[in-house]
Amino acid sequence: MKLSGKIALITGGSRGIGFATAKILSENGAIVIITSKNQERLEKAVSKIPNATGITSDIRNTNDVKNVVKKIIEKFGKLDILVNNAGIFPKIKQLHEINEDEWNEVLDVNLTGQFRFTKEAIPYLQKTSGSIINISSDAGLKAYQGFNADAYSASKAALILLTKCWALEYAKDKIRVNCICPGVVDTDMTKPFLKTQKDKEFMDNEHPIGRIGQPQEIGKAVLYFASDDASWTTGAILAVDGGESIK
Numbered sequence: 001m002k003l004s005g006k007i008a009l010i011t012g013g014s015r016g017i018g019f020a021t022a023k024i025l026s027e028n029g030a031i032v033i034i035t036s037k038n039q040e041r042l043e044k045a046v047s048k049i050p051n052a053t054g055i056t057s058d059i060r061n062t063n064d065v066k067n068v069v070k071k072i073i074e075k076f077g078k079l080d081i082l083v084n085n086a087g088i089f090p091k092i093k094q095l096h097e098i099n100e101d102e103w104n105e106v107l108d109v110n111l112t113g114q115f116r117f118t119k120e121a122i123p124y125l126q127k128t129s130g131s132i133i134n135i136s137s138d139a140g141l142k143a144y145q146g147f148n149a150d151a152y153s154a155s156k157a158a159l160i161l162l163t164k165c166w167a168l169e170y171a172k173d174k175i176r177v178n179c180i181c182p183g184v185v186d187t188d189m190t191k192p193f194l195k196t197q198k199d200k201e202f203m204d205n206e207h208p209i210g211r212i213g214q215p216q217e218i219g220k221a222v223l224y225f226a227s228d229d230a231s232w233t234t235g236a237i238l239a240v241d242g243g244e245s246i247k
């Protein structure tokens with residue numbers, strides 16, 4: 001088992017990519033801790049993953065974030081893997097239609113939230129020579145005409161650069177920091193864009209491989225980065241997107 005004895009924290013593990021990732025890491029020997037703000041969804045997810053613990057928390061709240069890491073250390077004594085996955089996708093609007101609250105909300109969850117968890121986790125990852133995997137997006141790599149959600153793109157692009165900054169800064173502690181940029185993946189987040197058969201065909205065709213992705217296809221990439229298979233890989237930005245970003 002690739003992750004035997006490892007303690008892995010996956011933010012936003014109640015559904016979608018985070019849930020699939022937690023399941024895959026658990027199947028590969030890790031003890032997983034998942035977070036989300038919705039307690040009911042979190043409990044349901046925990047019941048489906050062996051060796052999982054759920055901690056209800058809001059990534060926008062610094063005390064909640066501190067409490068998650070504190071509880072993990074109290075219960076398990078260490079932390080090996082942090083997957084910065086929790087995120088939201090706002091309504092698609094042009095820049096001049098977005099108000100400042102909408103902008104701040106997305107940045108608070110998708111960017112400052114990742115800062116909060118990483119900041120709390122680093123002192124423990126320094127002790128275990130641990131690994132951080134950031135879930136960014138193709139939207140952080142390129143612009144999409146008519147499909148821009150500016151605050152989302154800004155948050156995801158920032159996470160790509162932060163991956164490189166953190167990788168460089170903490171290489172001395174043997175912490176590896178890597179990043180995955182998914183294309184469109186079949187989750188609750190993308191449901192609004194996949195309502196009709198026509199929508200689905202459009203999205204499938206946007207990806208050179210001819211289909212959108214499944215959450216476990218991102219989870220398998222996380223497993224690679226979290227395991228010793230990637231022992232010499234840090235600061236890498238991996239598009240897992242059916243070729244979408246090369247167009």
Ligand SMILES: NC(=O)c1ccc[n+]([C@@H]2O[C@H](COP(=O)([O-])OP(=O)(O)OC[C@H]3O[C@@H](n4cnc5c(N)ncnc54)[C@H](OP(=O)(O)O)[C@@H]3O)[C@@H](O)[C@H]2O)c1
Pocket residue numbers: 011012013014015016017018035036037038039041057058059060085086087088089109135136137138181182183184185186187188189190
């Ligand atoms: N799906 C895609 O096509 C796609 C593509 C590229 C990148 N991504 C990125 O992949 C990540 C996961 O996306 P997904 O598609 O799996 O989304 P999802 O199905 O909507 O799940 C989002 C997760 O984030 C959690 N979350 C949201 N706001 C939170 C908050 N304030 N505090 C704590 N947890 C919060 C949710 O918890 P609750 O259940 O409590 O709401 C849920 O567990 C995101 O960062 C997203 O930007 C997704």
